[in-house]
Amino acid sequence: MAAWGERLAGVRGVLLDISGVLYDGGEGGGAAIAGSVEAVARLKRSRLKVRFCTNESQKSRGDLVRLLQRLGFDISEGEVTAPAPATCLILKERGLRPHLLVHDGVRSEFDQIDTSNPNCVVVADAGEGFSYQNMNKAFRVLMELENPVLFSLGKGRYYKETSGLMLDVGPYMKALEYACGIEAEVVGKPSPEFFKSALREMGVDASQAQ
Amino acid sequence: MAAWGERLAGVRGVLLDISGVLYDGGEGGGAAIAGSVEAVARLKRSRLKVRFCTNESQKSRGDLVRLLQRLGFDISEGEVTAPAPATCLILKERGLRPHLLVHDGVRSEFDQIDTSNPNCVVVADAGEGFSYQNMNKAFRVLMELENPVLFSLGKGRYYKETSGLMLDVGPYMKALEYACGIEAEVVGKPSPEFFKSALREMGVDASQAQ
Incomplete structure (x- = not known):
């Protein structure tokens, strides 16, 4: 835990991937990955800014967010860069x-x-x-x-x-x-422009993000 | 014509492509390209060895040859490298x-x-x-x-x-x-091995082919 504390020193924001990190897609919409609903909730309770940055291109942002909400995630459309x-x-x-x-x-x-x-x-x-x-x-x-x-x-x-x-x-x-x-x-990822736009939307410098 | 004579000096064999050279595929099998039926006939009447070398991979060799015969070409299955x-x-x-x-x-x-x-x-x-x-x-x-x-x-x-x-x-x-x-x-083309096998089947060295 000390190691994590050190790594996060100076970090103000966290960009989270969605597919394969928060959930795996599949029949019936897919399934949340174990521990991810609680991890997002803990991050949101922390002092860190949180934004979701996805390459999901099969669904509209609205549909994706509704699916994640149904799986238990605390997430809104305005928090997603797609x-x-x-x-x-x-x-x-x-x-x-x-x-x-x-x-x-x-x-x-x-x-x-x-x-x-x-x-x-x-x-x-x-x-x-x-x-x-x-x-x-x-x-x-x-x-x-x-x-x-x-x-x-x-x-x-x-x-x-x-x-x-x-x-x-x-x-x-x-x-x-x-x-x-x-x-x-x-x-989209891994284009630097795409990451930068996500950071801009979060109001955080690249040096302050994880 | 003199230029062609010079270019062909020492040439013993000719490898001919099929799709886009002898015919264009399409509905109903496709169509012979203008002049190609007669060109093949003239080559076969000449002293040159002739072999057909194709990347056609939608049809079996037999089906391809039957199609070309129907379009008027003098060609047999044994003359085709595919x-x-x-x-x-x-x-x-x-x-x-x-x-x-x-x-x-x-x-x-x-x-x-x-x-x-x-x-x-x-x-x-x-x-x-x-x-x-x-x-x-x-x-x-x-x-x-x-x-x-x-x-x-x-x-x-x-x-x-x-x-x-x-x-x-x-x-x-x-x-x-x-x-x-x-x-x-x-x-297949452009693999050198593929061309070499076509030349072997024709009994001609690379230096003697056009």
């Missing part, structure tokens, strides 16, 4: 209209975004949506652009569900990169 | 039992191969077979192996069908490589 809302900000800033290769569960995050006559592609963890037809459609959109722009919501290799390992968005990002000879812009 | 039969030789040599992520059209090439209790994965241009479920199955097989071995029948980025561009096996090979942190063994 790649879909961050991507919407970038799309608006740069005037880009995306073709979306995303899970139906996260599509509502893009409701305010113009998707007509697309001039970029956004790929997220689409799960079963990663059909050959959907991949080929995204590929063709990119190949028809003079300057193909591909955003990937995270670049995870795989994640664990209660049923076993599942391919994440990263392998499909790599597939499109290779097919088109381009490099994707990753929105 | 990755599926080459892969079968490697699997037998190394005592490997593959999990097959391949198109139904090419599955018959593996009829003599033991696929029980797989200890490697073979990926080919599976087309619509590249569903999330099938990709995840291949991924899980690889992750359960102590030494994951992945064979890819070619590594093409995409090819042209009469309906437009189509993702080839390469992007899906890259996806599995990234997911598992491994490198695939490519059987």
